[in-house]
Amino acid sequence: MNSDVQIAGDPLAVPHLLPPVPAHPATVAGFAGLARSIAADRASWAPLVRFDATTRWYHRLRRGPGYEVWLLSWVPGQGSGRHDHGPSSGVLTVLEGELTEHGPGRTRTLAAGVQQVFAPGYVHEVVNDALAPAVSLHVYFPGLTEMPMHGGSHSARCAAPARETAAP
Ligand SMILES: [Fe+2]
Numbered sequence: 001m002n003s004d005v006q007i008a009g010d011p012l013a014v015p016h017l018l019p020p021v022p023a024h025p026a027t028v029a030g031f032a033g034l035a036r037s038i039a040a041d042r043a044s045w046a047p048l049v050r051f052d053a054t055t056r057w058y059h060r061l062r063r064g065p066g067y068e069v070w071l072l073s074w075v076p077g078q079g080s081g082r083h084d085h086g087p088s089s090g091v092l093t094v095l096e097g098e099l100t101e102h103g104p105g106r107t108r109t110l111a112a113g114v115q116q117v118f119a120p121g122y123v124h125e126v127v128n129d130a131l132a133p134a135v136s137l138h139v140y141f142p143g144l145t146e147m148p149m150h151g152g153s154h155s156a157r158c159a160a161p162a163r164e165t166a167a168p
Contacts, residue, residue: 035093068143079127086146097134
């Protein structure tokens with residue numbers, strides 16, 4: 001017990017009373033918090049967003065020691081295909097619109113403000129099934145070095161019998 005300790009004078013003037021605030025996050029909660037703070041600072045990302053009907057648009061917003069932050073846009077119908085993120089963990093945060101995630105054994109709707117944390121090797125497919133464009137923020141730690149595709153997207157799997165019928 002140190003209940004006998006008393007601080008005389010201004011406690012805030014005592015150096016090293018509190019640990020320094022880290023300049024960069026290092027925990028899952030820290031990365032999720034970073035994403036929330038960027039999401040709230042709309043002026044820092046909204047003017048950068050582009051929508052490209054021919055290919056999914058992405059832009060690296062920030063890079064720090066051991067992590068990267070990417071901004072992505074999705075016009076209706078655009079999707080990622082089934083993929084994992086190699087050795088990276090990540091935090092996906094929807095900034096605008098709505099995305100649909102097909103994960104292992106489940107489908108989720110990710111509305112603006114929703115955050116999803118995923119572990120290395122997690123396989124999913126993200127699609128904009130809505131009628132409006134969507135914007136998302138992706139923090140990867142460590143930075144994304146590979147994004148292996150797993151083939152057979154959810155939509156392709158659903159359409160597989162028709163495709164087989166149509167195949168020569
Ligand atoms: Fe992903």
